[in-house]
Amino acid sequence: MSELTVVEICAGAGGQSLGLELAGFEHRLAVELDENAAATLRENRPSWDVRVGDVADVEVWNPDEFKGVDLLAGGVPCPPFSIAGKQLGANDERDLFAWAVELAGRMQPRALLLENVRGLSMPRFAAYRQHVKDRLSELGYWSDWKLLEARNFGVPQLRPRFVLVALRSDEAQWFEWPEEEQTEMTVGQALYEMMAANGWSGAELWAKRASRIAPTIVGGSKKHGGADLGPTRAKAAWREFGVDAKGVADGAPGADFPVDFVPRLTTEMVARIQGWQVGSEYDWTFTGRKTTRYRQIGNAFPPPVARAVGESIARALLKTGERKDRSSLEAEVMHDAIYAALKAATTPLTAQQIMREAGGRIEAREFERRMAMLARDFVIEESDSDSTRSYQLMGFKGFVGQDDHERHAVFAETRARIS
Template sequence: MADLSAVEICAGAGGQSLGLELAGFDHALAVELDENAVNTLRENRDWDVRSGDVADERVWNPKEYVGIDLLAGGVPCPPFSIAGKQLGATDERDLFAWAVELAGKMQPRALLLENVRGLSMPRFSAYRQHVKDRLKDLGYWSDWQLLHASDYGVPQLRPRFVLVAMRSEDAQWFEWPEKTPCDGTVGSALQKLMAANDWPGVEKWVKKANDIAPTIVGGSKKHGGADLGPTRAKAAWRDLGVDAMGVADAPPKATDPVDFLPKLTTDMVARIQGWGAEPEYEWNFTGRKTARYRQIGNAFPPPVARAVGTSIANALNRKGEPKELADVENEVMHDRLYLALKSAPTALTEKELVKLSGERMDSSTFERRMAMLARDFVINEDDQLGGRAYRLVGFKGFIGQEGHERHVRFAEMRSRIS
């Protein structure tokens, strides 16, 4: 496999980084905001790692990396998280649409962006279509896929919504990675780590921890110390024999009782994320316990990144047989009302938009849908003789504008953004 080059934005602590390296990509640059994650990247690899706001050209200059093989990143999740407010384009942390515009400037052969499952939900169907249409304008074929870490050898559910874009001439060789389901459990993955201090209850615990883990939740600086997630996740962990109310400093001791309910250490959390199971997945994390936990918990599992990265590398190296693009792409349902608005040459009334969309909906449903679209898009409303008319005039998200209000909000929230 030929050496391929990558620029990674929002690199975090290196989950995607390591996976892409194992897939054959050399990092020309990695950019990350969180100082602890930056230190971890520098601890593990002698890459050019830049620290700061990835959208600030004082931190790095995208023009220096035009024509790179791959632009990749795990842009911030809170704008789309089901657990959050799902502010989307109006969230100061949203960099998804900006990353698409960055691809237009840098002209990489391929683009890889991953995010939370929430981005795949109906709430963001128009946002997804906007991204896909913009990539087409920039000369890229693109496709979305919801991937579960457990389908790629990781003992954790962890669904991630992944976007891959390529030039059409390369996309003919692309196919999503084949699943290699995890055949282990939390117990089998963590048995040696749990037994490190000769805890007598380890064998009984392994039998109880007989399933894959719920999704690890890294959290952010806006919240308190490290724990393993919301109430439902904590209950799932307890069923597996794990106290999810915090993270331990060390494995259980030889003096702990057989029926002791252990907490996980950061090393154990890393193993559940796919690090350390084999020598090639070894990785060192810097910082205090909570900082280490957040770095690990917010990461893209390296085996999943490796699987997707290998599929991209195979396409760029023209490995296999070319296919018709229609056979490569997954069908993703988008918002027909948004498409009607987007295609309308002039302002249209509710009745006209509903007819153009091909959907059946009453006025209350129409108003609700329009209100949802207005969260991400600028929609002008005018009262006319035939009723109120609507016209789509813009996208609210940050795509690199110097005067965008994102910069003010980002500066105000800087100390709490992670």
């Protein structure tokens, strides 16, 4: 493929970066908050322009200098949408998803690629997703969401990621999501040679036991202690593979270790499960101490998945393949009918009017629950008249670049704990 250009925000340690490079994209810029991850990017690609700091800080970079880039890509922070967290969405100071959409409007790239956790695909964020799609449409982009699992792209791990792709309306007809085929590689097959590298006689038996794909690697955050492979449920799943998930090892077991020893994974092994592989085109070096290396790896977008999506985008931009009817590309992503009714209204609506416009009968308790959920991301004005309450959608709560948004103060206070 001919070389296309990309600006990557929230680049991390390079999972998406490497995948997009292999898909034919040349990095004009990579921006990353974490100094350790930025050091890894520079170690692997010394010629890249890597900026360290808050991606929304005008002192770090000027988006206007990169107008017209072929692709704007990023793995914006996951905690606002994570099922394991509070799912604060637009109320989380780390939420940059809607801001990245506005950034696309400012930079006017030919395509946009954003990936996040599975939680963003849940009903809780149906209105948030519709807000994003509506805004992209206003900016002249066709967009689509899809839940992709790493195991369907040659990676021996579940790792579902919710991916948004947007292209200019005149180029979207050439886009098609990459084909998926579940990998047959198991954890044991992927890691056998690494586990046997120091002469451990139990490596072959261990590999037979680890005869499935891995659960999702959890990168953790700076709020917690050392590296481990996730919460209690994840640790129990790893135990079934014959892996001690309470920490990360410095090296593989040696020749003097008993056959029935339960090993811990090394950071190199975790990287292999994430899709990196020494001695191949997916070779990559991670810098820093063990815990920081593990977090860089665990929080990454697997390179083979990023490559597959990147190649699909590249083919669309180069207009190769079959031209399609855009309507046939739309995924069946559930959106919020109550939000749609409120957004379309020019005057306040009663509960009965909202439910009628939403196309179905909703019980009072369910209506209240869904309105409360909407109010977490949107400003909804309530008014009472003649014992009847009315509702009107007034705006989006999230950060989209406002100079006076409370996100700036909260972010400054918590920056040292953000990862």
